[in-house]
Amino acid sequence: MCGIVGYIGTKRAYPILIKGLKRLEYRGYDSAGVAMISDSGDLNVYKAKGKVDNLTEYCSDKDVSGCVGIAHTRWATHGEPSARNAHPHYSQSRNLAIIHNGIIENYADIKTKLQAQGVEFKSDTDTEVLVRLVEYIMEKKNLSLLEAVQVALHQVIGAYAIAIVDKRDPRQIIAARKQSPLVVGIGENEFFLGSDASPIIDYTDKVVYLEDGNIAVIRLGAELRVMSILGEEQELKVKTVDINLGQIEKGGYEHFMLKEIFEQPECLKNCMRGRINVEGDHVTLSAMIDYRQQLLNAKRIIIVACGTSWHAGLIGKQLFESLCRIPVEVEYASEFRYRDPVIYPDDVVIAISQSGETADTLAAIELARKAGAFVFGVCNAIGASIPRQTQTGVYIHVGPEIGVASTKAFTGQVTVLSMLALCLANERRTIPGEQYKEMVAELTRIPEKMEEALKTNEQIERLAPIFTYAKNCLYLGRGYNYPLALEGALKLKEISYIHAEGYPAAEMKHGPIALIDSEMPVFVIATRDRLYEKVISNIQEVRARGGRVTALVTEGDTQICKFADHVITLPDTLECFQPLIASIPLQLLAYHIAVCKGKDVDRPRNLAKSVTVE
Ligand code: G6P
Secondary structure (H helix, E strand, O other): OOEEEEEEOOOOHHHHHHHHHHHOHHHOOOEEEEEEEOOOOOEEEEEEEOOHHHHHHHHOOOOOOOOEEEEEEEOOOOOOOOOOOOOOEEOOOOOEEEEEEEEEOOHHHHHHHHHHOOOOOOOOOHHHHHHHHHHHHHHHHOOOHHHHHHHHHHHOOEEEEEEEEEOOOOOEEEEEEEEOOOEEEEOOOOEEEEOOOOOOOOOOOEEEEOOOOEEEEEEOOOOOEEEEOOOOEOOOOOEEOOOOHHHHOOOOOOOHHHHHHHOHHHHHHHHHOOOEOOOOOOEOOHHHHHOHHHHHOOOEEEEEEOHHHHHHHHHHHHHHHHHHOOOEEEEEHHHHOOOOOOOOOOEEEEEEEOOOOOHHHHHHHHHHHHOOOEEEEEEOOOOOHHHHHOOEEEEOOOOOOOOOOOOHHHHHHHHHHHHHHHHHHHHHOOOOHHHHHHHHHHHHHHHHHHHHHHOOHHHHHHHHHHHOOOOEEEEEEOOOHHHHHHHHHHHHHHHHOOEEEEEEHHHHHHOHHHHOOOOOEEEEEOOOOOOHHHHHHHHHHHHHOOOEEEEEEEOOOOOHHHOOOEEEEEOOOOHHHHHHHHHHHHHHHHHHHHHHOOOOOOOOOOOOOOOOOO
């Protein structure tokens, strides 16, 4: 939530900051702003409501000189989206400017106390309170910026990644983090800041991921210093990042979402590479080697996640229960963390997260660890907080996902959960050796089958305009396809703003069937599996009420076309891997409907890719 960029060095800061903001727009685009110390020593702050392009337009006739600056793209929490509430925020004297990602929970108390001392405020944000507190402490106690930040951070409750500049000291940026991500890039006589490494990788691959409670003193001409809030120097852990630019650019597609949908066969090959042997019949996960006993002895698995990752977790539940015979609970991380759940030391908690920064999932991990459970992460973003706070885990390795609506991360997560379930099932001998080998072999064939499924793109593009009128849609599925119905509905809601519900097909008759009429598109995932005949009955129930059915079916199907208005044909695979294939037409459907409606597919309103607030 909110993107942070910073630069200090010998180059012009402005173009670096703007380019960085564009990379981070997925984190929020309610407003954008920059603060730069100009060549003549002024601290200029420019901000605009909306996307980064509005900011560049606003800056077109402004002084954007200077080699030090900080910039921010906002996802509003406190205060409506507006230029007034946009970051950076000045201190009262206008000597300091701050950017912030997170929430200062006790900002109202601090604000009241500062107001009583004569401090004035220009915005409704929690962030402005922090910079005004820092300045108040500097003046009142005659402290340096660094010392004042340390004192101020002791007084605030909440989550933050911040960067502050002081125009009286243009060779320094002070940055700090607690629960919100922050990365420092180290170049030749220059430093960069980013909420993730994407704004940095054009310039350097040397980065330091700040840990919770760390403050970074970024000073030109000096070594980077990292210390705790108490001032204790921390060892500098410099990492090399390995993301290439092609991975985060659109590569000829109109939108990141479409590119990411089409990348999935390649992504899943990367996800399986080195984990499934060349013969294609055995899975090895290093986490299974290093933590074999903890995983094999699991009496129960608890999956915690949010959004799309939670849907992947629901598929994981069916995989672990049916293949490994381990009971599984799937929890919304946001509920789990506040519910006082029963957690046993022999529980394995699997935290699933694309970004690895979701605040609720991180809090759920902390709770599980305190209760003594073994915590396993399934994450995409390398070096993010979740892989650092779990005992072990598996990266999904699908590359940076930029489109706000998650696509390739979902199929990557399901692939990793499938590999883990197969590994556990094989070791626990809960499936016969032959079945294990056949299943692994089938998993390796999924990328090829996804290529086939992607050929439905043109058909779906042609169908999409039919659905743009809809106010509501229903998605139905059973078994492994029920979580997929939820995911298909979520994709449509997120980017086309059409209300959609996912339902277990047989539950429809207990309520949603009342909604069905000829105005209501119903998408049914009706691939051939154990429940196929029953799904056909469910389709007939819809048709009998005048509902319009679009069905996803397995190639060779001759029955469903008799009842469905539209049929999308997919390659056959094992029931448990069907969601990997069937997710493709559902993603494409949501994409093309949103495009037909003229919506901003990659940056849907009110959403953010990485939700670092609770
Ligand atoms: C946000 C995103 C969703 C994502 C969810 C969980 O709501 O818009 O696409 O599924 O967060 O994010 P995570 O990074 O933890 O998977």
